[in-house]
Amino acid sequence: MSASYKTPGVYLVEKDAFPSSVVEVATAIPMFIGYTEKAEYKGQSVFNKPFRISSFAEYRAVFGESALMRFTLEDGKVTPPKVRFRLFDAIRMFYQNGGASCYIMSVGPYGEEISEKALTEAIVPFEKEQEPTLVVIPEAVSLESADACANVQNAMLAHCAKMKNRFAILDVYDGYKEPRECISDFREKVTNFLNYGAVYYPWLNTSVVQSNEVTFANVENVDALAKMLTDAVPAEPATKAEQIKAEIDKMAAADVKDEAAVQTIHRTLSVICPNYATIMDLVREQLNLMPPTGAIAGIYTMVDNSIGVWKAPANVGVNGVISPAINLTNEEQEDLNVPINGKAVNAIRTFVGDGNKVWGARTLDGNSLDWRYVNVRRTMIMLEESIKLASKAFVFEPNTANTWVTMKGMINNFLTSIWKRGGLAGSSPADAFEVYVGLGETMTPEDILEGILRITVKVALIRPAEFIEITFQQQQQKS
Structure with a gap:
């Protein structure tokens, strides 16, 4: 620095007093895929383009109103139409249950069919979007068969596993039927990347569609x-x-x-x-029978924003719901929650005097001790993505002790802030996490020659108290 001083005078030098920091990424930005009345913004078509909105009013301005679903009357019974568009009402449920910003991908206007190919292909453009963290396709259950629905849902899970920064929320096909009629079929068909998704059952009898709309x-x-x-x-x-x-x-x-x-x-x-x-x-009543993913995405957002992603999104009331389509008992939920094959299905149940509640917090990978719980998987996604993005600033920096110490301090500060907010388990930061970096600790001399900087982070994530046991026993009278 002194070599540049050639003219006598006073020179000012500013030094950064604070180290680099990790910015916590957003955790509840859903991407919704489906059909809409229109898709137009400022005179330009936004069909087949991810579009970010922050309110239901904005959705209606860009994507229009609900489809006119026409039912058939026969012998005093009401038969629903063969094609049922569900995105509009799913977005309504999302905002009724605490939703905020989200992305909408309209694959086309309302028509005579819902295409498995269109819904699946609409996932691909989101590979270029960094922000979305949840994947929701309410109209997958409107496809003509359970196989077609499962194909879309498997594509959602594969996308999440590929991106590693998002999580899929799934519905059960024909989820208004009894468990024996639909759950085993779902478990047979949805097979891969199970720790990146969760499914909710049953469908819901809602009050979203008002009497003046029918x-x-x-x-x-x-x-x-x-x-x-x-x-x-x-x-x-x-x-x-x-x-x-x-x-x-x-x-x-x-x-x-x-x-x-x-x-x-x-x-x-x-x-x-x-x-x-x-x-x-x-x-x-037929129009108000809805799959739950729109509401669940809203609940994820509400819990994340009010408490944190580390809080399990369960034991939370569902707004805009009269009752679940199937009233489950404890015995019926046993197989949903802890099945032999591990593919847990989260129940939505009604309790006398307590309303309708999400009563499960498991991923589809229920047999995994690592990824059994939704909040554990999603917290790890948040930590990984936050630290990954912050570490990009150090790419091509000297692979020396100064860089290692700086990065270690940055990650330590970030994890300490998460721990202080209750996001990590442990009575002290030392109990909650450990960060390792250095030659002979995480790297070999060959790693450095090849330009590789390795950092190991261990975190104690919070698991929900899913089963609470309180033991009572009698004792002898003492006085």
Whole structure:
């Protein structure tokens, strides 16, 4: 430095007083893949492009509204359409349960089919996105078969394992059925990279779709609906019977694309015709039967933001839910939680006086002592990714003791801050983690000649108290 001093005078030199630091990466940024009404931002199409949003209002502005699902009435029963688009309602559930920023990938507009190929291929562009940490595809369960659904879910898990910085949340195909009808099939078909994903069961009876969102426009065969209502119109009083029949005639002749006219007829019929209101409630119940991944992604976000990724996302209430589609007992959950093959399925259960709760925190790799719990896997992802990104600053630095000490101090400071916030187990930092780096400790002379700098980090991660045993016994009277 002194060699550059040639003119007499005063020279200022600034020195960094603080070492480099590790910035904790975000842990709950889901990527949602599915179909939307539109995909347009500032006049440009964003179909098949990852697009970041931070609110449900922003989703609606860019991607539009929900699809018009048209049900068929036959013999007094409501039959759902063959194709069911679920992304819109999954995003609603996400934000109702604490969701924040997320990425949306629209693979196309609403149409006549949901494509396994399109959903699978939409995962690939996210390999270039650093931020997403959760993978959610609600419409995988809308595919025509359990095999097609499993193919998409296996692709999600493979993507997470390849990227090593994200985690998949899965649904059970036909998850509104009893466990014996759908769980074993799921376990047989979802096979690889199990520690990078978790599955939740059963589906949920929600209250997301409101009564004003379901009208006769949601009925495919309006003529059959008109006949059912006409046959049920009471003869007396005559004036009311005539009014009901007049509204039914308007309904049968209405253009379902004229939303204002549809809403006017719908409101009138809902008030004066009890049978119409009953049928609309049946349709709404079908629309409100939803797979849980949207809500679960929101819960992950809420728990991460309020406590930390190290807290298991379980024993948490699910908002916007009336009840699980299947009311599980303790005995039924036993095989879901601790199966022989290790593929744990996290239950959503309802408890009297306590509401609907997520009652499981296991990954699909339930037999692994390392990666059994969701929070353990996701905490390790956060630590690895944070330290990895911070270490990029040292690539091509001299592979000497000065660099080793600097990096060790940086990682120590970061892990100490995580420990202070309750993210690592141990009564002191020494009990919570250890960082090793150095010649003869983590590296050989050959490593240095080859330009390799090795650092070993050991951390004591927090595991949830999944089973709490309290022992009582009698003792003799002492006084």
